[in-house]
Amino acid sequence: MNAAPVIALVxxxxxxxxxxxxxxxxxxxxxxxxxxxxxxRHAGKIMLGDGRPAELIDLPGTYSLTPHSPDEAxxxxxxxxxxxxxxxxxxxxxxxxxxxxxxHLRFILELKSLGLPIILAVNMIDLAKRxxxxxxxxxxxxxxxxxxxxxxxxxxxxxxxxxxxxxxVTPGSHAGTERDLPPLDIRTLQKQARAIARAVTTETGxxxxxxxxxxxxxxxxxxxxxxxAAILFLMFQAVFAWSEAPIALIEGVFTSLQQAAKGxxxxxxxxxxxxxxxxxxxxxxxxxxxxILILFSFILVLEASGYMVRAAFIMDRLMGRxxxxxxxxxxxxxxxxCAVPGIMxxxxxxxxxxxxxxxxxxxxxxxxxxxxxxxVIIGAFIPGINIGPGIGLQGLVLFCLYIAGIFAAxxxxxxxxxxxxxGPDHSFLMEMPKYQMPALRDxxxxxxxxxxxxxxxxxxxxxxxxxxxxxxxxxxxxxADADPAIPAIDYSIAANIADGLAVVVKPIGFDRxxxxxxxxxxxxxxxAVSALATVYAVESDGGxxxxxxxxxxxxWPLPTALAFLAWFVFxxxxxxxxxxxxxxxxxxxxxxxxxxxxxxxxxxxxxITYWSATALGM
Amino acid sequence: xxxxxxxxxxxxxxxxxxxxxQCPxxxxxxxxxxxxxxxxEDQARRLREMGFDEGVIVxxxxxxxxxxxxxxxxxxxxxxxxxxxxxxxxxxxxxxxGVAA
Numbered sequence: 256m257n258a259a260p261v262i263a264l265v266x267x268x269x270x271x272x273x274x275x276x277x278x279x280x281x282x283x284x285x286x287x288x289x290x291x292x293x294x295x296r297h298a299g300k301i302m303l304g305d306g307r308p309a310e311l312i313d314l315p316g317t318y319s320l321t322p323h324s325p326d327e328a329x330x331x332x333x334x335x336x337x338x339x340x341x342x343x344x345x346x347x348x349x350x351x352x353x354x355x356x357x358x359h360l361r362f363i364l365e366l367k368s369l370g371l372p373i374i375l376a377v378n379m380i381d382l383a384k385r386x387x388x389x390x391x392x393x394x395x396x397x398x399x400x401x402x403x404x405x406x407x408x409x410x411x412x413x414x415x416x417x418x419x420x421x422x423x424v425t426p427g428s429h430a431g432t433e434r435d436l437p438p439l440d441i442r443t444l445q446k447q448a449r450a451i452a453r454a455v456t457t458e459t460g461x462x463x464x465x466x467x468x469x470x471x472x473x474x475x476x477x478x479x480x481x482x483x484a485a486i487l488f489l490m491f492q493a494v495f496a497w498s499e500a501p502i503a504l505i506e507g508v509f510t511s512l513q514q515a516a517k518g519x520x521x522x523x524x525x526x527x528x529x530x531x532x533x534x535x536x537x538x539x540x541x542x543x544x545x546x547i548l549i550l551f552s553f554i555l556v557l558e559a560s561g562y563m564v565r566a567a568f569i570m571d572r573l574m575g576r577x578x579x580x581x582x583x584x585x586x587x588x589x590x591x592x593c594a595v596p597g598i599m600x601x602x603x604x605x606x607x608x609x610x611x612x613x614x615x616x617x618x619x620x621x622x623x624x625x626x627x628x629x630x631v632i633i634g635a636f637i638p639g640i641n642i643g644p645g646i647g648l649q650g651l652v653l654f655c656l657y658i659a660g661i662f663a664a665x666x667x668x669x670x671x672x673x674x675x676x677x678g679p680d681h682s683f684l685m686e687m688p689k690y691q692m693p694a695l696r697d698x699x700x701x702x703x704x705x706x707x708x709x710x711x712x713x714x715x716x717x718x719x720x721x722x723x724x725x726x727x728x729x730x731x732x733x734x735a736d737a738d739p740a741i742p743a744i745d746y747s748i749a750a751n752i753a754d755g756l757a758v759v760v761k762p763i764g765f766d767r768x769x770x771x772x773x774x775x776x777x778x779x780x781x782x783a784v785s786a787l788a789t790v791y792a793v794e795s796d797g798g799x800x801x802x803x804x805x806x807x808x809x810x811w812p813l814p815t816a817l818a819f820l821a822w823f824v825f826x827x828x829x830x831x832x833x834x835x836x837x838x839x840x841x842x843x844x845x846x847x848x849x850x851x852x853x854x855x856x857x858x859x860x861x862x863i864t865y866w867s868a869t870a871l872g873m
Numbered sequence: 874x875x876x877x878x879x880x881x882x883x884x885x886x887x888x889x890x891x892x893x894x895q896c897p898x899x900x901x902x903x904x905x906x907x908x909x910x911x912x913x914e915d916q917a918r919r920l921r922e923m924g925f926d927e928g929v930i931v932x933x934x935x936x937x938x939x940x941x942x943x944x945x946x947x948x949x950x951x952x953x954x955x956x957x958x959x960x961x962x963x964x965x966x967x968x969x970x971g972v973a974a
Binding site for chain 2: 571581
């Protein structure tokens with residue numbers, strides 16, 4: 256066999272598998288997708304002890320070879336050689352947590368039944384020592400009949416020893432291995448595993464580990480939620496406030512790029528395409544990066560330190576009322592800043608149905624892009640009066656819009672969990688990993704991978720649709736003898752679409768001008784404001800100095816304004832969100848569903864608002 | 874650590890068995906029985922994978938802040954979060970006060 260051997264890295268979640276993978280491959284990793292499923296494939300070229308190259312595949316963490324999720328099914332199928340697009344591995348590199356052998360060894364015994372050569376890394380040996388646990392590596396090797404290496408993956412200890420051992424394995428020595436699993440009795444394996452673990456482990460000192468001491472604070476019935484609230488407040492604050500300056504900077508850079516290109520090129524189609532299509536499109540992708548990087552910094556640290564599961568533990572009961580698990584909490588909270596990083600954050604959720612439900616309701620959280628729309632409409636139509644001591648009517652309306660989004664998300668989750676994302680309740684049974692300091696390298700790699708995934712897969716769709724939208728809004732151009740009082744947009748394809756759309760939205764109180772403003776707002780909700788300004792700029796007789804707020808006051812009846820607000824609570828007017836949903840669900844089915852159900856809701860909500868307000872004589 | 878209780882001992886004390894979610898916090902307990910009939914096949918398998926089994930020692934560590942759900946408990950050397958509903962299928966016998974696990 257001349258080809259580089261394929262090594263499969265397997266292990267229980269929380270055994271430090273990814274840290275080991277990073278220690279082997281560093282930044283030379285390839286992240287892809289397995290065909291047909293939303294499971295990521297992580298692989299990298301590594302060097303064996305004798306200098307030969309090999310391919311290391313990081314398989315999704317699992318507790319056994321009986322899968323409970325699509326990720327775990329991939330692990331089993333790869334190991335059995337059933338996975339499409341993946342060669343059957345030559346060697347298995349298994350990872351266990353030195354401090355949790357009683358449980359992790361069962362999976363190793365299960366792996367032995369595959370008949371592949373196995374090398375075992377007993378990882379986190381330092382944390383075990385911290386808790387007074389020593390593992391007799393040689394005794395373990397004898398008991399399991401496989402080479403065993405103690406490792407500290409986050410510090411790269413034991414990696415070279417593994418390289419050497421991997422080089423000693425002769426690929427192809429497992430010619431007669433099973434294509435299917437022999438029936439395994441999990442109880443027998445478990446008993447064997449516990450017996451081996453007891454025999455090779457010595458424990459000194461008390462069991463009061465550091466993790467238990469931290470948990471007595473982090474999971475305290477009063478301090479725990481308070482601590483979580485403080486962490487979340489900081490995170491939310493960071494995503495919202497710290498991103499402001501870099502976002503302004505990015506917008507500034509792209510504006511000056513546009514200026515520079517404008518000066519450097521002759522006017523015409525190509526200049527417009529570059530300026531308003533490409534540069535504006537790339538800008539609209541890059542502008543998400545600060546929020547994504549800040550949010551994922553928090554998430555990666557919370558995840559790697561072991562706190563994330565504790566946060567899920569604290570929130571589980573409340574999220575459970577909506578048929579979700581505690582894991583959905585952080586992605587949904589993040590969606591208040593922006594649904595794009597929020598939806599990407601659902602990756603920490605192991606249960607696919609839970610995750611899908613969370614993705615589908617995340618756009619209902621009031622993201623920051625809705626604020627400009629809300630504030631213009633509220634400023635124009637809701638009187639700035641106090642209806643009680645310290646309670647302004649405008650603020651109250653804004654608050655109600657936020658609540659409406661949360662309430663709708665709650666109801667939608669309940670309905671989705673009983674219909675399209677129906678499935679067994681996984682009952683929130685999770686291992687709570689030991690606390691540990693996150694390693695800088697793993698943190699940076701994780702951050703880089705998230706940013707790259709966003710730029711490559713979602714970014715391309717966002718860019719393409721922004722250019723497409725620009726074409727719709729700019730062509731055909733007005734004729735040379737056009738009345739300058741009519742905005743150029745009125746001659747475009749979008750205007751024709753708006754004519755058709757006007758018929759559809761008439762029953763919910765929207766006129767053609769609103770329909771026309773809604774089209775560019777597909778790129779991002781806040782564009783509705785500038786689009787309305789363009790549409791009404793020329794029609795208004797009060798002169799250009801009049802603000803949009805004043806102009807709208809004269810143009811829209813109150814029921815229309817309220818219906819417009821209701822529309823934006825629901826309407827999925829955000830290409831980036833749709834692109835990210837496509838990327839995270841690996842197909843067009845769920846983004847299509849998302850569009851249909853949210854536009855449906857928006858239409859009904861706006862209609863009910865319009866007709867109720869009209870009936871009340873507003 | 875005792876792995877299993879003899880059948881006679883189990884019979885004699887089975888009456889004292891309580892559901893895991895009723896166990897006092899911080900008191901190690903033997904799993905006397907797991908009511909598998911109350912669980913789906915998937916749930917049963919997951920429980921076993923997390924190390925829950927007859928004869929194993931568990932210790933309830935924390936209860937969730939809202940209505941005491943979910944629960945965090947120590948199984949072997951692993952801390953596991955489990956919803957009350959599932960924990961109620963696990964019948965345990967608390968060890969006598971002062972007995973180290």
